[in-house]
Amino acid sequence: MDKGNKKEKIIIKLICLLLSFGLWIYVTNVENPIQTYTLKNVPVKLTNTEHLKDYDLAIAPNQNFTVDLKLEGDANQLYSVNKDQFNLVADLGEYALKKGENNVPIEIKDMPSNINVKSDKTQSIKIILESYETKKFKVTSNVNVNFANGVYKDSVTPTEQTVTVSGPESAVNSVSAVSMIGEVNEVNENITKNFGLQPLNEDGNLVKGVSLSDTQGTLNIKVSKGKVVNIDPDYTGHLQDGYSLSKSELSKSTVQVFGENKDLEAISSIKTEKIDLSNITSDVSKKVNLVIPPNVKVSQNTVNINLGVTKEEPKTKELNVSVNYTGLGEGLTLTNQGTTTKVVIQGLDSYINTVGEKDLTATVDLSSYKDSGTFDVEPIVKLVTENKNITIKTVDKVSFTVNKPDKEKEVSSEPKR
Numbered sequence: 001m002d003k004g005n006k007k008e009k010i011i012i013k014l015i016c017l018l019l020s021f022g023l024w025i026y027v028t029n030v031e032n033p034i035q036t037y038t039l040k041n042v043p044v045k046l047t048n049t050e051h052l053k054d055y056d057l058a059i060a061p062n063q064n065f066t067v068d069l070k071l072e073g074d075a076n077q078l079y080s081v082n083k084d085q086f087n088l089v090a091d092l093g094e095y096a097l098k099k100g101e102n103n104v105p106i107e108i109k110d111m112p113s114n115i116n117v118k119s120d121k122t123q124s125i126k127i128i129l130e131s132y133e134t135k136k137f138k139v140t141s142n143v144n145v146n147f148a149n150g151v152y153k154d155s156v157t158p159t160e161q162t163v164t165v166s167g168p169e170s171a172v173n174s175v176s177a178v179s180m181i182g183e184v185n186e187v188n189e190n191i192t193k194n195f196g197l198q199p200l201n202e203d204g205n206l207v208k209g210v211s212l213s214d215t216q217g218t219l220n221i222k223v224s225k226g227k228v229v230n231i232d233p234d235y236t237g238h239l240q241d242g243y244s245l246s247k248s249e250l251s252k253s254t255v256q257v258f259g260e261n262k263d264l265e266a267i268s269s270i271k272t273e274k275i276d277l278s279n280i281t282s283d284v285s286k287k288v289n290l291v292i293p294p295n296v297k298v299s300q301n302t303v304n305i306n307l308g309v310t311k312e313e314p315k316t317k318e319l320n321v322s323v324n325y326t327g328l329g330e331g332l333t334l335t336n337q338g339t340t341t342k343v344v345i346q347g348l349d350s351y352i353n354t355v356g357e358k359d360l361t362a363t364v365d366l367s368s369y370k371d372s373g374t375f376d377v378e379p380i381v382k383l384v385t386e387n388k389n390i391t392i393k394t395v396d397k398v399s400f401t402v403n404k405p406d407k408e409k410e411v412s413s414e415p416k417r
Helices: 002-031 049-055 169-173 407-412
Strands: 034-047 057-059 066-074 087-091 100-105 107-110 115-117 124-147 152-158 162-168 177-187 191-200 216-224 226-236 243-250 254-258 269-276 284-289 302-311 315-326 333-335 340-347 360-365 373-377 380-383 391-395 398-403
Touching (some): 049 057, 049 124, 057 162, 124 169, 124 191, 162 169, 177 216, 226 243, 269 284, 269 302, 340 360, 380 391
Parallel strands (some): 034 087, 124 177, 315 360
Antiparallel strands (some): 034 066, 057 124, 124 162, 152 216, 226 254, 315 340, 333 398, 340 391, 360 380
16 A cells, blocks of 8 residues: 555656656747846957057956846846857047046947846946057078088078067067067078077066057068087096096087088087196186187087096006117127017006007117127116106116127138139
């Protein structure tokens, strides 16, 4: 019995719901009663804004001009309206306006014919006005220029041009530059091209709400024949005893050189200015100028160099160096000569480890030996390539015998006539 009652109650509720919905459909579509509805944020168009300049005024930036309209009409019409069907105007030429906040009435120029606007008073919008300001700027360039392979930049310069920025004081004062904006790729010849101008703030962002006296700027792009060469550090002086150069790094190892072919052919590298090592006892980073040959240009005039130094104790190294005998007099003979000598060199690890026996020469000059005899002499030892970081500490003597022919024996050996 309970289950039957519950089922009947559910059926009754469904019937009531359907009757209510049907009644609503009837009322809204057949009876169609008058209703009200608020349409929010309907835009308002400002007219005759140019008259503000006559009073040295301008509209402050970052303002949105909209109103809420309370509408009245048939239900089936009211809820289908949209903002685009309304034309609302605030005429700035009709009123005496001042710097600061102003309330300007709006006028409804157009709206749906079957809808009414309910309002107890004339609607208005709040407009904040500032002083009208002007400033002049020289045009700069923010154009990204990319050159074709094998073509190098000679110069990228804007044509000299001054542009007036005008508008509300706060916006004009936030402008720090008027710049050409754009991009040009694969430049392989001299070109002149126009780009749009934009007012930018100090962060490089667009400033809205101002006007420019010109909208275009002209950029002159010149190319140069050139090539890429290495940058060579040029050192002078020597590190103090016990110090070695452990690091020498340039911020950029190459530089672009531009000019006529005849001038470029003679350039294989670009040197830095002289870098004095004599007073360097710790790591140092410094900016150095490049030494630019005449009649050419370079992509940069300076480079940073990082020098690292290490303090070490000198070490010794023993080498067996072949001995060369020179200058033996005519008629003399050389016998029993030592073929090698022991040489001890001294220097820092970083230098001494690069020196081998073939990097040294040992010479005995025999030109002063005129008589027979056996001699012990210290050869003259030199580095094949001069290296002031290596010192020759000791050289062992070598022994040799010089023989002079016996004249009497020579005479007795001659045949009798």
